[in-house]
Amino acid sequence: MALSFLDKKHSIAPPGYSRWLIPPAALCVHLCIGQAYAFSVFNLPMTKLLGITQSTPDDWKLTDLGWIFSLGIFFLGVSAALLGRWVEEGGPRQAMFTAALCWSGGFVLSAIGVYIHNLWVIYFGYGILGGFGLGIGYISPVSTLIKWFPDRPGMATGMAIMGFGGGAMIASPLSVWLMSVFSTPTHIGVAKTFVVLGLIYAFFMLVGSAIVRVPAPGWKPEGYVPPKQAGKLITVNDVYVYQALKTPQFWLIWWVLCLNVTAGIGVLGQASAMSQEMFPGRVTAVAAGGFVGLLSLFNMAGRFFWASTSDLIGRKNTYFVFFVLGFVLYALVPYFGGHGNLPLFILCFLIIISMYGGGFSTVPAYLKDMFGTRYVGAIHGWLITAWSAAGVFGPVLVNYIRQYQIDSGVPKAQAYNVTMYIMAGLLVIGFIANFLIRAVDDRHHMALETVDEAVGVA
Amino acid sequence: MSSDNDGGGTTTLELALAWGFVGIPLLWGVYGTLVNALKLFQ
Numbered sequence: 358m359a360l361s362f363l364d365k366k367h368s369i370a371p372p373g374y375s376r377w378l379i380p381p382a383a384l385c386v387h388l389c390i391g392q393a394y395a396f397s398v399f400n401l402p403m404t405k406l407l408g409i410t411q412s413t414p415d416d417w418k419l420t421d422l423g424w425i426f427s428l429g430i431f432f433l434g435v436s437a438a439l440l441g442r443w444v445e446e447g448g449p450r451q452a453m454f455t456a457a458l459c460w461s462g463g464f465v466l467s468a469i470g471v472y473i474h475n476l477w478v479i480y481f482g483y484g485i486l487g488g489f490g491l492g493i494g495y496i497s498p499v500s501t502l503i504k505w506f507p508d509r510p511g512m513a514t515g516m517a518i519m520g521f522g523g524g525a526m527i528a529s530p531l532s533v534w535l536m537s538v539f540s541t542p543t544h545i546g547v548a549k550t551f552v553v554l555g556l557i558y559a560f561f562m563l564v565g566s567a568i569v570r571v572p573a574p575g576w577k578p579e580g581y582v583p584p585k586q587a588g589k590l591i592t593v594n595d596v597y598v599y600q601a602l603k604t605p606q607f608w609l610i611w612w613v614l615c616l617n618v619t620a621g622i623g624v625l626g627q628a629s630a631m632s633q634e635m636f637p638g639r640v641t642a643v644a645a646g647g648f649v650g651l652l653s654l655f656n657m658a659g660r661f662f663w664a665s666t667s668d669l670i671g672r673k674n675t676y677f678v679f680f681v682l683g684f685v686l687y688a689l690v691p692y693f694g695g696h697g698n699l700p701l702f703i704l705c706f707l708i709i710i711s712m713y714g715g716g717f718s719t720v721p722a723y724l725k726d727m728f729g730t731r732y733v734g735a736i737h738g739w740l741i742t743a744w745s746a747a748g749v750f751g752p753v754l755v756n757y758i759r760q761y762q763i764d765s766g767v768p769k770a771q772a773y774n775v776t777m778y779i780m781a782g783l784l785v786i787g788f789i790a791n792f793l794i795r796a797v798d799d800r801h802h803m804a805l806e807t808v809d810e811a812v813g814v815a
Numbered sequence: 816m817s818s819d820n821d822g823g824g825t826t827t828l829e830l831a832l833a834w835g836f837v838g839i840p841l842l843w844g845v846y847g848t849l850v851n852a853l854k855l856f857q
Contacts, residue, residue: 373824381833388837520837526844561836568833640855647855650848657845703855 363566365448370570376505376578378568383498383517385565386453389558390460390494391524393433396426396483398532402545406474409545417476425483432488434745437496441738442598444493445731449501449569456494457562463487464555471548494562495521495741499721500734504572507730508581511672511722515664518718522657528554590673590794594802595729601736606727606797609790613676614720615743615750616787620683620780621713623751624706627759627773628652634769635694635702648703655707656714663715664722672723673791679712680788687781691774717744727797754779 361367400422404412444452466482498517506513535553539546577583584593601607624631629645640648667675686705693702720740725733755776762772 371824375825375830377830378825378833381837384837384841388841520841523841523844526848527840530844530847564836644855644857647852647857650852651855654845654848654852 363448363451363454365446365451365571368448368450368570369573370576372573374570376572379498379502379505379570380513380516382449382453382565382568383502384520385561385568386456386494386497387517387520388524388527389561390456390491391521392528392554392558393426393429393487393491394522394525395528395532396429398529399547399550402536402547403471406471406545406547409543421476425479428480428484429488429491430748431745432485433491433495434742436489436492437738437741438492439738440489440493441496441735442732444496444738445500445598445733445735448571449497450566452493452497453562453566453569456490456497457559457566458490459486460490460494460562461555461559463490464551464558468548468551468555471551492738492741496734496738498569499737500725500730500732501569501571503721503725503730503733506578507583508578509665509668510725511664511667511719512661514721515661515718518664518721519657519660519714521717522653522660522714526653526657590671590796591726592729592797592802594799595731596727596736596797596801597803598732598735598739600801600803601728601732602739604728604797604801606794607736607740609794610720610723610727611740611743612790613787613794614716614740615747616783616790617676617679617683617716618713618744618747619751619754620687620783620787621710621716621751622747623755623776623780625652625656625710625713626752627755628706631773632702635773636697636699637770639697639699648706651703651707652710655711659711659714660718663712664718666715667719667722672719672726673794675715675719676723676791677788679716680784680791683709683712684781684784684788687777687784690777691771694770694774727794729802731803 400419403422404416404419407413407416463482463484463486466486467479470476470478470482499514502513502517503510532550532554535550536546539549584591586593596604628649629642632640632645632648633642663675663679670678686709690702690705693699693705721733721737724736724740728736755773758776758779759772762775763769
């Protein structure tokens with residue numbers, strides 16, 4: 358078959374293949390799909406596609422455009438959950454290849470949507486097709502990295518998921534530059550920018566797909582001795598993906614991720630306005646932009662730092678740090694805001710946002726510890742729904758509570774205080790959920806013959 | 816089976832090319848973000 362080179366069996370690493378080629382392969386995908394966080398740079402230009410210099414009544418509204426990103430994130434969760442098992446059993450090359458087609462195809466369809474000025478085409482292109490590219494691409498390298506780095510699974514997945522945080526840093530200036538290059542007096546340059554981005558992303562992701570390999574059966578790193586017995590919270594067995602969904606451990610980790618992300622995502626979206634309103638006259642719009650940039654850097658760095666740290670102190674302890682330190686920092690933010698202490702206010706949020714990123718990157722290794730390596734990618738896919746849920750909870754909590762405070766006569770500078778205390782409260786619930794996590798009961802483990810049957814080798 | 820994957824089949828050049836392929840765009844993005852972030856302190 359023409360596409361047989363995509364099969365798992367055709368991507369088994371030959372002897373001497375360096376495992377250090379796998380993180381760049383994963384980054385090829387994650388750096389591209391990380392563009393999703395930079396989609397907002399297109400929002401304003403897309404409200405002026407017809408009017409060019411200003412919006413006309415027939416131009417799209419910001420509220421309509423907001424659905425593009427929301428659909429993308431929604432279908433990220435849907436595809437990661439539904440296609441996780443297919444990704445796991447088909448191997449990373451097939452998944453990365455498919456993700457490349459969906460993601461770049463989504464951009465090309467969106468370019469057509471801009472060209473014919475039909476928003477539904479963009480909803481389908483970027484939102485649904487691109488969303489599938491996001492979901493498949495996000496989970497595609499996870500279990501492969503864990504299998505190549507059994508000695509440092511947190512660090513390995515941290516490197517890839519760091520790329521998702523870094524993707525927006527590349528996409529945002531690149532998109533602005535491309536639009537300026539393609540802009541003419543009669544066109545704003547969005548359609549051509551989408552086409553070029555689609556081609557660039559297809560190239561990068563296909564290179565990643567070509568590089569990636571799965572380790573040969575029985576391979577292990579030099580000097581690594583796999584544990585023969587399960588640790589307190591590290592299993593040596595595997596749990597089938599749909600069996601994992603029946604365990605309390607899965608749902609406790611679901612809440613751990615959801616609450617950690619909820620606490621961070623609301624702040625990330627409101628950081629610019631919050632810093633200006635809590636420090637009126639001291640933080641200008643330009644400085645607030647710098648604050649958002651700094652948060653992005655710590656979000657990215659935290660993904661690598663905390664996931665690597667989890668290899669040393671354990672996943673459960675890492676989340677304990679997130680919840681305890683996060684609680685203290687959220688509780689301190691109103692104090693520093695009230696006392697006008699800008700440096701400590703910034704420091705609090707930089708640490709908080711590093712732990713937000715760390716929550717994403719540490720969770721694949723947490724799942725591997727609890728459910729084994731065989732279906733960790735598929736189980737991770739289902740867990741991504743916690744992110745989708747948090748994407749709704751977080752911003753809604755921050756926005757509505759702030760508005761309620763302002764409507765109740767609270768000064769803008771203090772309107773975020775209650776939100777901060779509520780976020781701290783959410784982290785207490787996350788702490789409890791993390792505390793309740795115990796090793797998975799033996800009855801959920803796969804028997805050897807079940808393992809073979811599930812992967813079709815029986 | 817056990818192998819030292821830091822040598823053998825994969826050359827240093829291949830590793831450098833692979834890491835450069837993703838590292839250069841990432842560093843460019845980080846640099847731009849850092850320059851933007853410095854506005855907070857101006």
